[in-house]
Amino acid sequence: MAEAQYETRTRTVEETVIVLTLTEDEADALKEELILISGSEVVRRMLGALRRPAAEQPAPSADTFEHDGVTCDLNARYRDRDGDVWRFERRPDGSVRGSWYGTDIGDYHSLLSDVATECGPLTKVTP
Structure with a gap:
């Protein structure tokens, strides 16, 4: 069918x-x-x-965040316009915050929406 x-x-x-x-x-x-x-x-x-069919693709990550019509995979890393590589995580309060310098992410780190606005465009880093 x-x-x-x-x-x-x-x-x-x-x-x-x-x-x-x-x-x-x-x-x-x-x-x-x-x-x-x-x-x-x-x-x-x-x-x-x-x-030559492509191999099956894994299901998309369930941990995503949408900002300004773009869905970000919170299990991925993103490069900003200056070349800094960010990682993001959802905090217990529901906010999504990120860090580019490798430390644990806390409630004082930048919001993903602010990073996307001030440092974007963000480009997903592929392995």
Whole structure:
């Protein structure tokens, strides 16, 4: 049974992607059809993706914080415009505060919203 849905994934910028879920038989049939029309670069990329599916991705972190329409993963680190790398955590009072100098984060550290406004844009640091 073929199924398609739109998903919104938030990074430092937001983009809409289309996720197409197919059974193996449907994927095989689609590959055969794409082979017949593989003249364009877009079709060749789609065919390549069907031939080499990506590994399953882990579920998104449940510990996130949204600021100004951007969702931040509190298990990740973020680089500010000056190159400082921040880590953030949710405090017992519910606020999200961060530090860039490696110490334990306390109630006196900067709010994520203030860091994003004053030092942004924040870019997620990938391993």
